[in-house]
Amino acid sequence: MSENQQLPESFATELESLYRRLQPKYPSVGQNSAVLPLLHHAQQLCGGWLPKAAMDHVARLLDMAPIRVYEVVTFHTMFHTKPMPKHCVGVCTSLPCWLRGADKLMAHCRARLGVRHEEGISADDNVYLMEQECLGACVDAPLVTVDGVYHGRLDEEAVDKLLRSLREDNHVGS
Ligand code: FES
Structure with missing residues (x-):
């Protein structure tokens, strides 16, 4: 701190x-x-x-x-005790999301963002990627948050679209 x-x-x-x-x-x-x-x-x-x-x-x-x-x-994972990149992407990896492919989405995000460890800052320093515990919206599993905004029922293609919107800086939460 x-x-x-x-x-x-x-x-x-x-x-x-x-x-x-x-x-x-x-x-x-x-x-x-x-x-x-x-x-x-x-x-x-x-x-x-x-x-x-x-x-x-x-x-x-x-x-x-x-x-x-x-x-x-x-x-709480939504609070940060050190300066963060402009955007924050969280993938819920608790059981219902995991059963619906959250681990594949997490691996996909890591690859797309160039994050080498489990969690961390993207290669372009613009995004912090992290795993999250159940966000209370399991009905929409698998769930990803982008700057605190929930996005549910995602596949890899939908995640790519979200990450692209961050690069173009027109995400709804930014
Ligand atoms: S397990 Fe992902 S929102 Fe509940």
Whole structure:
């Protein structure tokens, strides 16, 4: 985790204003549940990842121990603790997706993107490829996320189309 990352100027005000809007949605004893939407917004404000200063800010806002916020961040694959490439592609490899060919799709993505390890950054530095656990949309297996947007029932041809849209930079989530 980066210790000295400068937060964007509007970070504190934007996060506090979101928290004020979220507060009525949670019972007074469950305010800490706002940690997920706050972290999502914080990550967006920080350009796609969460520096330590941003997580600490969320912890202060919710009066939580910072370690509890770090635990949430490191548990969920949609949060990143280091700078990421512009795009993020996730292939769900849990059982229902695996039964519908997720491992073949993952291998296909690796080959197309030039990722040499299980997960990692593409040869052109533009995409981070990762495996994901069940995304709760097994009905559409096999599932791939691109910048957080779900794409289901994909075959290799459909994945190629998605990856091409990232290269041309016209993906719906970008
Ligand atoms: S197993 Fe892939 S979405 Fe559930």
